[in-house]
Each structure stands twice: as C-alpha cells, then as structure tokens.
Amino acid sequence: MAKVVECVPNFSEGQNKEVVEALANAVMQTDGCRLLDVDPGPSTNRTVFTFVGSPDDVVEGALNMSRVAFSLIDMTRHKGEHPRMGALDVCPFVPVANVTMEECSECANKFGSRLAEELNVPVYLYGHAAVNDARFKLPDIRTGEYEALPEKLQQDKWKPDYGPAAFVPSWGATATGSRTFLIAFNVNILGTKEQAHRIALNLRTQGRGKDQPGRLQQVQGIGWWLEEANMAQVSFNLTDPDVTSMHVAYEECLKDAKEVNVGVCGSQVVGIIPLKAILSAAEYYIQRDNLFILEESQKVRLAINRLGLSSVSQFNPKDRIIEYMIEDESEANTLTSLSLRSFIRNIGARTPTPGGGSASAAIGAMGAALCTMVGWMTYGNKKFMALDGTMRKLIPPLYEAMNALIPLVDADADAFNAFMSAMKLPKTSDEDKEKRDIALLSTTKASIAVPMHTAITANKCWEPMKELAVHGNVQCISDLQVGARALETAVWGAYYNVMINLPNMTDDAFKTKAKSDIDEALKQAQDGAAAVLKIIDDRVNKG
Numbered sequence: 001m002a003k004v005v006e007c008v009p010n011f012s013e014g015q016n017k018e019v020v021e022a023l024a025n026a027v028m029q030t031d032g033c034r035l036l037d038v039d040p041g042p043s044t045n046r047t048v049f050t051f052v053g054s055p056d057d058v059v060e061g062a063l064n065m066s067r068v069a070f071s072l073i074d075m076t077r078h079k080g081e082h083p084r085m086g087a088l089d090v091c092p093f094v095p096v097a098n099v100t101m102e103e104c105s106e107c108a109n110k111f112g113s114r115l116a117e118e119l120n121v122p123v124y125l126y127g128h129a130a131v132n133d134a135r136f137k138l139p140d141i142r143t144g145e146y147e148a149l150p151e152k153l154q155q156d157k158w159k160p161d162y163g164p165a166a167f168v169p170s171w172g173a174t175a176t177g178s179r180t181f182l183i184a185f186n187v188n189i190l191g192t193k194e195q196a197h198r199i200a201l202n203l204r205t206q207g208r209g210k211d212q213p214g215r216l217q218q219v220q221g222i223g224w225w226l227e228e229a230n231m232a233q234v235s236f237n238l239t240d241p242d243v244t245s246m247h248v249a250y251e252e253c254l255k256d257a258k259e260v261n262v263g264v265c266g267s268q269v270v271g272i273i274p275l276k277a278i279l280s281a282a283e284y285y286i287q288r289d290n291l292f293i294l295e296e297s298q299k300v301r302l303a304i305n306r307l308g309l310s311s312v313s314q315f316n317p318k319d320r321i322i323e324y325m326i327e328d329e330s331e332a333n334t335l336t337s338l339s340l341r342s343f344i345r346n347i348g349a350r351t352p353t354p355g356g357g358s359a360s361a362a363i364g365a366m367g368a369a370l371c372t373m374v375g376w377m378t379y380g381n382k383k384f385m386a387l388d389g390t391m392r393k394l395i396p397p398l399y400e401a402m403n404a405l406i407p408l409v410d411a412d413a414d415a416f417n418a419f420m421s422a423m424k425l426p427k428t429s430d431e432d433k434e435k436r437d438i439a440l441l442s443t444t445k446a447s448i449a450v451p452m453h454t455a456i457t458a459n460k461c462w463e464p465m466k467e468l469a470v471h472g473n474v475q476c477i478s479d480l481q482v483g484a485r486a487l488e489t490a491v492w493g494a495y496y497n498v499m500i501n502l503p504n505m506t507d508d509a510f511k512t513k514a515k516s517d518i519d520e521a522l523k524q525a526q527d528g529a530a531a532v533l534k535i536i537d538d539r540v541n542k543g
Helices: 017-028 055-072 101-119 146-152 193-203 246-259 275-288 296-307 322-330 340-347 356-378 382-423 430-459 462-471 474-504 508-542
Strands: 004-007 034-041 046-053 088-097 123-127 174-178 183-190 219-226 231-238 263-270
Touching: 004 055, 004 101, 017 034, 017 046, 017 055, 034 322, 046 055, 046 322, 055 088, 055 101, 088 101, 088 322, 101 123, 101 174, 183 193, 183 219, 183 246, 193 219, 193 231, 193 246, 231 246, 246 263, 246 275, 246 296, 275 296, 275 322, 340 356, 356 382, 356 430, 356 462, 356 474, 382 430, 382 462, 382 474, 430 474, 430 508, 462 474, 462 508, 474 508
Parallel strands: 088 174, 123 174
Antiparallel strands: 004 046, 004 088, 034 046, 183 231, 183 263, 219 231
16 A cells, blocks of 8 residues: 655745745656645745655655745745744645654654755754654744744754754744644634634633633634735634544634624635545534435535635635545546446456455445435435434445445455465565465455455344335335345355355464354345345235
C-alpha cells in the first residue's frame, strides 16, 4: 500500500497572484507530489497550500516551494490579519494513509534540517516533532510574531532547532512539525471585528488567560475582519477535531452571537478537510433534527447546508475533502471500479483472479442491496406510512452490510495474489525458507480471513430480513427472495474458499477454529434463508 503524507505549508503572501502561482508551480513540478488546494487570503495576506505524496516526495516539494519563497517574499513589507513570523510561516506534515505520526516527524526533521542548511534561516520544530513541551503548540512558538524575532532569537530558550539564532529580515523564522488533521474553520459574523474577537475569546481553549479559560478544548481562535467579504469572522484552528468538531464550534458561535445580538451567516473551511469531519457534522444534525439519511453524498450535502460552508465561496466536496481528492488514484486499478461488464469479463478471463471469493462478495453485496431496496420501497410510501419507524430500524444494517461487502471483492483477490507471491519466494537457504514459511502462514491466514469476513457480514442481514419479509412492500417480494438466495450463495462461496485454503494452514489452533466458524456460518445462512423464504411463502399464500 502506498504511503501518503499531506503537507500544508502556509506562506505569508495572499495578495500577489504571481507569487502564489510561482509557489504552486514549484510543487506541481516536483515528482511524486500532487497539489490538492491553493487557498489565498487577501485580508490575511497568507496562502495555504495542500499537497500529498510519499514521505520523501513531500519533503522535496516543500523545499522547492521554500526556495521560491526565499527569492520572492520579503517579510519586511508584510502586513496581514493572520498571526505570522516567517515567509514560510508553518509547514506541517500530516499522516493520510499507511504512514505513522513518527514518520511524519521524520519528514519535519528532514525538511527543517535541509531548509536551515540551504537557506541559512532559523527553524523550529512543533507538534509531535517538538523536542520539548514548550514548543508543542504553534502559538507559543509564534508569540510576538515576526516583530519579536530579533530579541527572541537571542534568548537561550528560543534557540532554533535548526539553523542560526540570527534574525533574517526578509524571511523571519519557520515552524515545521507533524500533527493530526487541523481544521482551519471560520464562522462568519455580521458584526464588527471586536464582536467576533469577543466570541473567539469566549470559546478558544486559552480564553482570556489562565483565570478565564474558554469553553472549547483543543481550539485556537481569533476575531478578524474579512475585507473581501465585507464581514467579520471568528477564525478557529480546531487542532483536534475529535475533541472539538466543526459543528460544535459553529453551534457555540451561534449561542454567543445571539447574546451580543449579531447575525451568523455560515462558515468557511480554509484548505482541505477529512471526510470524517463532514460526516460527524452530518450525524449531529441528523440526530438533532430526527432525519433519516444513509447515503454518504446526502450526508455531505446536509453538513454543507447546515454549516453554511458555501457562504464565502463554493464548497465543492470533490475539491475540499481529501479522501475524495485522492480516491481517483487509489481506486484506479480496483475491481470495484470496473463496469459490471468488465468485472464479469475479468472473472471469465484466463486468470485466477478475480475468482470465487471475489464473486461471492459481489453476490453478497447485491443480495444486501436488493434487501435494502425493498426497505426503501416501503419507507416513505403513503400506503405503508405506519411502517416508517420500522423501516428506519431495518434499512441501516442492510445498507451497512451492502457497503461492507463491496471492498471484500478486491480484498479476496489481493489475498490470493499475496499468497501466490509468497509461494514464489526463494527457498535455497534456511533463512530463505524461514522467511517464506512466515510469509505463507500470514498470507494463508488472510486468504481464510477474507471469505470468513464475507460470510460473517452477509449473515448480519438475516434478522432484519425476516422482519422485512413480514412488513415489506408486497410488490417487492421477489426482490427479497432473490436477495435471500444471493446472500446464502455468498456464504456458500465463502465456505468453499475457506475450505480450499485450510489444507495450507500450518497453525493447527487457527485451522480448527476457522473450520468450526465457517461450518457455523454456513448453517446460519441456510437457516436464515429458509426462514426468510418461508415467511414470504406464508405471506403470499395468505394472499
């Protein structure tokens, strides 16, 4: 699996389009880097860039941008609403896929070391890359901003982690580090800058000082005036969205704005955000307003609407949610990205994958989908209005099973391919044989675990299906019957795939448990399908 790191350099230039374009070009011309977003702010005089790549590639991309910034940005002339201390003010590295926080800290150290050595500028480490607690939080490092650097750099406690303890007027200083996703989230206030700042002081973790902390945790905040939109903003950095999410910050702003009699007109996200943050907001409003929404795209739309994320500029999920922005590349070669025609022809080709395991998962997903459809064809139907509450309970587990089975189509093929690769490992020396045996054991377990997961997931459908068979739209009875047989077939397919791999298993305890579990899963599927079909037959016969 490819390692993906997000890099989010903030440069102190948001007004000169030529400089912003030159910085963007620097990263776009770096091999292995993909620029996702450029978010310039004229009032803040700051541009937030977001790009992704492998750990080594993002370090090179950030360095290429820094070289351009060094020649084009002059901090002696900089003015803007956003706190800053350098031409490249901050450059965080964020884990996205198959990368640890420690690896991102290594990126920060490599970048900081090379930046300081090449440009001879002071660099501080913050976040999870910080060498001491006093530098963990970026605002602590940035205290006094650019103007305080000449004196600050002379203090022992503020000696840079890399580079000279000397003031470089045109550059200032740079902070680099590693962190979790930080969400730059601004709430629009139809009032003054002072009113917005008053709200920020009430809510940010720091509050007004040690004796007057704010209400929200892991939140930085400030009030400023957004000239291009002719309104004020409460500007938040949500440093841990799992602790304080966008919707919590937004709703708290609404409360305080009401108290000072000012209006709130939506919000704005600066840069890229993770899908989880949007879905968290959607789930809050679904629960609060007693809505019934399962489709991810509808949840995303709901969150955008409730938070007013398009109030300053259009919020396009494909351009702002990182998972959507990188999924085209990550899913380009997957079986589930193929058309149905191509998928079937791939099964029928002269290749071992996709095979029975992938087909079983696909059949199971279609079975769960048919059952989900029956639920939807009942819910919201005036004729079955009394059953809306029941359908709200029955549809979600079927919908979840459908979505959980889809990725198992590729997982089964991947497990088989990994086993075949292990079979081809050399076995000339004892060391080679040991490595090969370990690889074979691991890949055999995976080849058993995937179809087992298919069976377990498909079997989660039987209980809601039984109730659906009793209450579901009678016009869709045949769809439910096909769904039941499809799910039973999926478990049969999983059973055969487990059984064919068991002889290769050298872990006797694992082998015994797998055999017992798949036997039980098959019986559960047979009993479940029989029960659903009998309920339907009895219902039809009663006419």
